[in-house]
Amino acid sequence: MGFFLEVLIGGLMTGMLYSLVALGFVLIFKASGVFNFAQGAMVLFAALAMARFSEWIPGWLGVENLMVANILAFIIAAFLMFVVAWLIERLVLRHLVNQEGATLLMATLGIAYFIDGLGQTVFGSDIYKIDVGMPKEPVMVLQGVFEGGLLINKEDFIAALVAALLVAALALFFQKTATGRALRAVADDHQAAQSIGIPLNRIWVIVWCVAGIVALVAGIIWGSKLGVQFSLVTVALRALPVVILGGLTSVPGAIIGGLIIGVGEKVSEVYLGPLVGGGIEIWFAYMLALVFLLFRPQGLFGEKIIDRV
Amino acid sequence: MTRQIGEVILDLQNVSLSFGGVNALTDISFDVREHEIRAIIGPNGAGKSSMLNVINGVYRPQAGEIILRGEHFRQMNPYKAACAGIARTFQNIALFKGMSVLDNIMTGRNLKMKANIFQQAFWMGAARREELEHRAKVEEIIDFLEIQHIRKTPVGRLPYGLQKRVDLARALAMEPQILLLDEPMAGMNIEEKQDMSRFILDVNDQMGTTIVLIEHDMGVVMDVSDRVVVLDYGKKIGDGSPDEVRGNPEVISAYLGASH
Amino acid sequence: MTTANLLLNVNSIEVIYNHVILVLKGVSFSVPERGIVALLGGNGAGKTTTLRAVSNLLAGERGAVTKGSIELRGERIEALTPADLVKRGVIQVMEGRHCFGHLTIEENLLTGSYTRTDGKAAVAATLEKVYNYFPRLKTRRTSQSAYTSGGEQQMTAIGRALMANPSMVLLDEPSMGLAPQIVDEVFSIVKDLNQKEGVTFLLAEQNTNMALRYADFGYILENGRVVMEGQAEDLRNNEDVKEFYLGLSSAGRKSFREVKHYRRRKRWLA
């Protein structure tokens, strides 16, 4: 029982971390109807910036304080993400208004390649460290209740908390505000949105910027967990079933989806995996999402797919 | 005129359809006779399109019955309807945007093409022959609707009016017994409406196709149709010959307005 | 028309789609302040394209104005974004409705007020006005617009544009798919706004009869060229216009049943 709870909690925590990446996808999709393949690359890029600047800043400024270095690095990295968002709008999106989903998806892929290359060129391709002082040692709780106690990971716990806060804030921002409405309008029909005076350019910069900040937060959390290096981009893959399960257009969906996938993944691997040789969690997560989709093709909280003639 | 209006071919009985709180159709009954041109009119949102959707199975009514050539159906499904010879056009044009006009119309022949996928892959005898046969048929329709010059154009590039015409052509390619037309003349000027009316009359006349027509242009409806049914917010408020309907005060107040 | 109060001036523009398809071949026209100008013409004449050129929505269709100039109150506007134009009070109601399918009718209308800065109360007032114009929308206000009927969508599209409090509206086929009563309604709204609030209209219409009844001035477009222009009154009395655009012959209105298969071709197409 104690162990089952541990698996469950482990799943929930991992799920929250997935949500954080999933959120980036949802934001951009919701606001422009673009499935942003570059989200993984953005996470890596942001994390690299954060890691390298926090490493360089003490040298540049002569401050030794880790906290100061981290804060400065965060600000610089956030600014960098803003520049990236602005450039993406200027150089890419602006020229692809009103194009089909596949085209836009492909364009974000081109962006992903570019950012990957750029990040590694500027920041290097070694493993780097982000140290924001997250506690790494596990804590045991409820030792009286279960044999061996319940092992909880503080780092995961803090990360999950941050993810939850971020999601709540964004959900609030998008709900019912005029901007939120405008974003949904843009996602439905670029041209019509333009025709009534919604400034696509500005909207896109804003959204990509927010997605960039989300990527930065995800990058910091994942980076401090795993170390900052190229494999961070693959975290995006683990977040995909979360996105479709929760619904591509739903901010809260990203959370719920994350929790379901996280738990499903861990429970299946731990309890079913050994029966078939292990390593099933990835495809299990996707299968799980697929099963949900068979009942709700738009994901749990996604906007209904409209088909009407 | 060889046309002779026959027996009731399609009969809707007490059909009700609602979406959530919206009652699109409430207890509607009406019939269509063979070879006639039956018009449906009514204000926006009255449930006209929904009615067509019920007939060919896109919507499933909550209550009522559809009787097609004596056969009773609780509800239709689109494929069954197509097999039973019901074709239609759409209000918000539903052409296959990525295909040329010719290919769009050829899809209408789909039900009549029998070659299997292997024959098609190898372009073998049967498939090849079939393709040519049906192409000839489709060309007749193209000639009939006078769209020869745009056969190879992708439909996405066509102006609205021509798209409507292609939509009609695709439906005609099915050689339907019953043709459902949802505002075929919306967005056309008089001249084009005249053309369209002529096509509809000719189809009805020469091929004996039964036609159910939704249209907001009263001129067209009055001139072309044999019988008219009037819907208002899901309810039937009138049914009869154009002249009867035109004189019906309820219809005037709900739909036509004073000037017509 | 005097040039003094010209609002919009389009000067022999040429439009090409996809770098190869030449659609407008030198179209010129002008719209006076507080005027109602109608663009008429058959299918594919280029009306929609003209409106898109004015409102700068061509880019999304991979089209471009390659020659000529477009001036709004004397200012060249080809390089502006559609949003800039809306800020200058010019808004387009697009052909084919283009409602935001996932948004409810009310949300659709509210998006129209995105550029307004005059406060919530003013927006609410306009919303009320639109609902007054189209009571049907009010009853369906909470439905997702993708599921509303064609006519309801058309009303939504028009209403949405009005929500911006525009000074000029480009209306592309406003009457399409509307019941006769509503068509009357739409045109009287046009007249109403024009007279009471001084809104200028440029409308592309197939319903020539209606358009010429309400417009001051008309242009007839065929094949990407202006083939005829004149006061609405004069056009209405022109024999060709009568025959080809109004469906009237010397013997009065022809029945749709009696249309002959082969008719006289339009002179200007020769």
Added chain:
Amino acid sequence: HAQAKGKQAQEQFFPVLVYRTGAYAPNGAPWANGFVDYIKLVNATGGINGVKATFEECETGYATDRSVECYERLKNKGGGATAFQSLSTGATFALTEKAPVDKIPLITAGYGRSESANGAVFTWNFPLLGTYWVGADVLIQHIAKKEGGFDKLKGKKISLVYHDSPYGKEPIPLLQERAKMHGFDLSLLPVAHPGVEQKSTWLQIRQNRPDYVLLWGWGVMNSTALKEAQATGYPREKMYGIWWAGAEPDVKDVGEAAKGYNALAMQHGAEPDAKVVKDILAKLHAKNEGTGPKDEVGSVLYMRGLISAMLGVEGVKRAQERYGKGKTMTGEQVRWGLENLDLTQQKLDAMGFAGVMRPVQTSCLDHMGSSWVRVHTWNGSKWQFSSDWYQADEKVIRPMVMHASLKYAEEKKITPRTPEQCKQ
């Protein structure tokens, strides 16, 4: 080839398949730097008996198809490739099929397919210095020694956390064999590429509480495993990695938390004090001619690359002894050289490998040449040796190699070379 180039200055071309980008770049780059530095060093000290060693890098990104492309691109360059070193198990499998056709030896020092140690069947493969079966065997030996004898292994629980790919699966047959022999309990825990998500793996470990965890990872998987071990409170002292899981990039960003973690050293560990390292610093890096950052020189993977290059060069040298000193060797000739390597301790010491390596002697039947291994441990800031030398148990490995290689020979319709054929 040699004749055609006879008149020009003699050159020996070494293709270098590397991955300096992508998920495995942190591990691929130091290996490549070591490899290239050694070639440069050879040239700085007069070449291979006067023959200039040339090289060209080709980026594979650890992908098999790009490795094949690189192979095709480089195999005929510079007068013909001396030997290929694919540095990826996947690429090794693909190139194993190609090398015999092109007659180019394939050196896979410390990786590749374990049964290719049998040179009678795998004529062109040289898994020098050790295969995964050697590694796995030594790990069990080491654990047995810790426990106080093989008989103490009975009933013990050992988990293998492995990269879910042919690389990670190579040790399994041997471990299973050993588990049968000694009665320990082996559980297999695969981790999907690239290995960033291991929570459930470590939950299972927490549940099973194995006595030892063997780590068969590469790249980010290793450091993630260590971090998860920390997060689940599994003692790092009980973790043993293969030699690809025992280098600086694997522990660097884990730091203090990896303290106590052990891994095999494929003979060498981090060797900042070796003479060859000092030579490189003096002759190359001091003149700014080195490859990669200076402080990386002598690190574990750097040394692995360096030794790999050295083995290739020595193969050429040995071949020259038979086919003519100061000449460019063809792939076929190098193959003979690699098959008849005799790196005695004296030779090694003279080359600056004193304390780094033990003798290597290959033969027709033994393409591995040496199976000496020791263990090193991360002390929080650097790797330190923590065991004696071990040698893999021939009695266990030999039958497995023979069995697997003969099965391969049968599938491929290869007749294994007889000892007579070998002598030619």
Added chain:
Amino acid sequence: MIYRENGQFKTSYAADQQIFPILQDRWAILGILAFAFIAVPLLADEYLFRAILIPFLILSLAALGVNLLVGYCGQITLGAGAFMAVGAYAAYNFFVRVDDMPLLAALLLGGATSAAVGVVFGVPSLRVRGLYLAVATLAAQFFWDWAFLRIKWFTNDSSSGSVSVSNLSVFGWDLKSPTDVYLFCLAVLVVFALLAKNMTRGAIGRQWMAIRDMDVAAEVIGIRPMYAKLSAFAVSSFFLGVAGGLWGFVHLGAWEPAAFSLDRSFQLLFMVIIGGLGSIMGSFFGAAFIVILPIFLNQMLPWLGDLVGVSISTAGVSHAEIMIFGALIVFFLIVEPHGIARLWSTAKEKLRLWPFPH
């Protein structure tokens, strides 16, 4: 004024329905085929064959398969690699388990197996659409990646999960030299391209496109979505399966599941998008772009560097390579969102007008 169809009147529908109705096109294609079958074997060297042309041909075949499903039937898939893997491993099993199994038969059976699997994994498409479906198809990808690593039977009990084949021959023709392999792949590709073209210009192709463009309307005119979608999955998987077999058997010789990993699936999808969805020709353009461009850049950049006197490190080259590659993808999309094939047809349209502007 050279490229014109003026004066080429078609007197029958058969003539009008030819694959290349315009005379100049017919000559061009004949020329290209002659070049590919006769001139290339005489001109190309081994590197060109093994590293560029053979992968290009095989991936073109795979891209063709993906295009049938994604471009023609509108069902986005990210599981293409899995179907290649199924084809490759199935062909392998037929090849090694059945005595005297001819290579061609093994490949085709591999394709057939893949088609059957494709149908099963296509079933969700009946309910799930668009991007949701795309992500859901990843389930197939990850499942098969896993299965081929874990289930030993598939790999003939090879302990590592890697398999290899050799001694390939077709009707007594030994596929040894790169030229032979090239010609074999080319022949397979030409045949399959022809099949694909036939299907797409025929009734089944129209069914697929109708489903893609507007599935409700398609159903209304009597197209069964189930049949259309599943047949597209089957045919596409068949192509992919055969391509997978070729990739394993004749290109790599030995492979592990990673040869058909997710990266391959993405790569194939990119090929068809960049080449042109719904265009046979586009599949070739896309494959060329994605296969050849990176290799070209990889070799070109150091050379360029030398030219201006800077030596770029291997890592620098690779980073620059992916950056340029990404930038070029974006550039091409901006120039023509519908892919290179559309660019090509626009160019032809312009050529028709040439030298007049309109």
